[in-house]
Every structure is written in C-alpha cells, then in structure tokens.
Amino acid sequence: MNSSRAQAPSVLFDLDGTLVDSEPNAYESARLLLERHGVPDFTWEQNARFLGISNREALTVLRTEYGIAASVDELLTGQDAIYLELARTSTEAFPEMRTFVEMLHGRGVAMAVASGSPRAAIETVLKGTGLGAYLTEYVSAEEVAHGKPAPDVFLEAARRLGVAPAGCVVVEDAAPGAAAARAAGMRCIAVPYVPATAGDPAFAAADLLFPGGQGEFSAQAACAWLLP
Known part of the structure; x- marks a missing residue:
C-alpha cells in the first residue's frame, strides 16, 4: 500500500457555504x-x-x-x-471545491460531510450537485446532541469513518464551524463565506486560512498543504 495514502488525514467538509453555495x-x-x-x-x-x-x-x-x-x-x-x-x-457546488473533492478522491482520502442541515437536505444537495458520488458518508446536526460550535457533529463523522479526531482535517466557511473543529481536536482549513469575517478569532486559529474566501481558495494549494 502507498504509505502517503496510509498516512493521509481524513477530511470532513461542512456543506452549506463550504462545498455548495446554498x-x-x-x-x-x-x-x-x-x-x-x-x-x-x-x-x-x-x-x-x-x-x-x-x-x-x-x-x-x-x-x-x-x-x-x-x-x-x-x-x-x-x-x-x-x-x-x-x-x-x-444549488451549485463551488467549482474549486468540486476540484478539491475530486483530487482527494483520486488520492484515496477518506471524506465525509458534517453539516448543520437535516439529513434529507444534505442528501438532496449532494445528489443534485453530483458530489454524492464522492461523499457517501454524512452526518447531520439533528443526529447529535449539540450543533456547532460544539464539536459533536465532527466527532460523530470521525467515528463513522473509524478515525481518531487528531487524524481529521475540517473544511469550514463559518466561524462556529472553525471553533467546533478546534474543540474536536481537529485541524481546520478555513474558507470564510463572508471574507470580511476572516479576522474572527476562530478563523485566525485555523491551520490554513484563505481570507479571501472562495475567490481565493485553491484546490491545488489546499491539496499540497494537506498531502505534502
């Protein structure tokens, strides 16, 4: 087995505002x-x-x-x-995020969606955008005790993937989600949906920040950081 694949972190995506412009x-x-x-x-x-x-x-x-x-x-x-x-x-997927998901899929990276939306909405959006072909595991906040900024939804996603929290990287667009990632003991790639909020302490603590939001996000840069 390729050692880089064995050591690759799992990636947990927020949905709304991160993967799709919903x-x-x-x-x-x-x-x-x-x-x-x-x-x-x-x-x-x-x-x-x-x-x-x-x-x-x-x-x-x-x-x-x-x-x-x-x-x-x-x-x-x-x-x-x-x-x-x-x-x-x-609902439209952000093009560069779609590329990122496809790149990670090609490298054999385990992925899941962890969202505040209901499961029915997550399923509908993933199916409608075609992202469901790559993201087959998803967790809704309605399935855990507390929504973001509590870490519950990310911890449950990690549990379902069978990986430790420290082996996960979260991709988030909102400060409560970035705070939830830190509370879960996970690294975070932050892509603020509202670039003006990039100075929020939760974003400042992110491990990789694209302060310009989706307009600045680069799938290639994110993949290079994640999988050196």
Missing part, C-alpha cells in the same frame, strides 16, 4: 417561513448572524425574538420543506 437558499427559506408567521422583511444581514449554526438553534432564537406562537419543531418542519424545494433546483 446560503441564498437557506436565507430564502428562513425569509419565507418568517413571512408566513407574520414577520415581514427579514433581511440577509439579519440572517448572516446565524451562518454556521444549525437551523434548530437559529429558529429557537428567532421564535423568541419575534414572539412566534408555533413550536420550534413546527418551524423546523416548515423551513425544511421550503429549503428542500429550493435545493432540488438551484
């Missing part, structure tokens, strides 16, 4: 849901503070802030339905 769909699903519950004009800027955390946690905050009568479970079911409809038709 944040517009996530925002639109939240906006439409809130509109149905009497909250008009929910803006992109208001939504931005929830980047990187699970829908359940975000909806718990929004329900309290806006005094929404429906339960968190009802809200979550409603948003998931809206998001899935959007995801089926309008």
